[in-house]
Amino acid sequence: MRDWWQATFPQGRQSLTIIDANGYPVQIAYGEKGVGIPLLLVHGLGSWSYNWRHCVEPLSQHFRVICFDAKGYGFSDKPMYPERSDHQIIEMQRVINALCNEPPVIVAESLGALVSLGLAQAYPKLVKALVVVNVPIFPESLPHWGMLLLSQIPFELAQTIDSLRLTYLFAPLFKEVMAVERRSVLYDPSILTAEDLDWICYPFTQLPGTIAKAAQEVQIAAREIEHLQANKPNLISKIQSALGLIKCPTLILWGEQDSWYPYSDGKKLRDRIPNSKLEIIPNCGHDASFGAASVVTAAVLKFLQDIVPRD
Structure with missing residues (x-):
């Protein structure tokens, strides 16, 4: 199997050290391609940079595209200690x-989009423009049975699964389960290839710690949604209440057939963010960065043409 990082980015997979929210140094995996204004592609829960595989090349013709794996995901470090929700x-x-010498354009999907909304509120000078795709901004529950299962697994059990390399030993079965899950968020499931599945599963079957960190992130999400529904302090309601503070140009993209979060959420989000636009993408499920990559890319470029000068 070819090295996706090497095939996609001129310098392949690179590594950056940051100090994380707990005060510890961690290695973040990233790749970049193109020159000019930086454009960050931000993945969602349980995913990694590979999900943007069809968007990197066309966007890199106009921007310095940077894909990074968030801590705990993909090829980045997966430290085993408790995490704060933000x-x-x-x-x-x-x-x-660390990577940008000027405010970047941020293009983010699903949980990554929720994180990016929070970033634009907390650090407004760091964001030139924002594109969010299928955002879990008004969730009522975890949207998928796999997430519900992970949310119930004790962190110690998830660590044991990792330490025993059970996902590696049962990789064919794991891939079959993952194939069902990934096809469920695509409007056209037939576009998912065997190579796609190999790379989507690679961190889970080959990189210890991935399952445990995925379970931890899902459990954080479950707790946040539970607190949101119970009117207890939580990060989601904090982001909701501060949406009016986002002043950068914002494009909201939503798959018309998103079975996780209805596109009516996109309309509510548009009404709360000043200077925002909403586009509903037809024939598109929750996984828009792959399932509707060409449409997403075209929408991003059209949105930015009058906002961000580029070559």
Whole structure:
């Protein structure tokens, strides 16, 4: 199997050290391609940079495209200690400070989009423009049975699964389960290839710690949603209440057939963010960065043509 990082980015997979939200140094995997204004592609829960595989090349013709794996995901470090609910916002800010010499355009999907909204609120001077795709901004529950299962697994059990390399030993079965899950978020499931599945599963089957960190992130999400529904303090309601503070140009993209979060959420989000636009993408499920990559890319470039000068 070819090295996706090497095939996609001129310098292949690179590594950056940041201080995480807990005060510890961690290695962040990233790749970049193109020159000019930086454009960050931010993945969602359980995913990694590979999900943007079809967007890197066309966007890199106009921008310096940077894909990074958030801590705990993909090829980045997976430290085994408790996390605060806003750790990704803090760590994304530190990635930007380390890699970008000017405020970047941020294009983010799903949980990454929620994190990016929080970043634009907390660090408004760090964001030139924002594109968010299928954002879990008004969730009522975890949207998938796999997430529900992970949310119930004790962290110690998830660590044991990792330490025994059970996902490696049962990789064919794991890939079959993952194939069902990934096809469920695509409008056209037939576009998912065997190579796609190999790379999507690679961190889970080959890189210890991935399952445990995925379980931890899902459990954080479950707790946040539970607190949101119970009107207890939580990060989601904090982001909701501060949406009016986002002043940068913002494009909201939503898959018309998103079975996880309805596109009516996109309309509510547009109404709360000043200077924002909403586009509903037809024939598109929750996984828009792959399932509707060409449409997403075209929408991003059209949105930015009058906002961000480029070559």
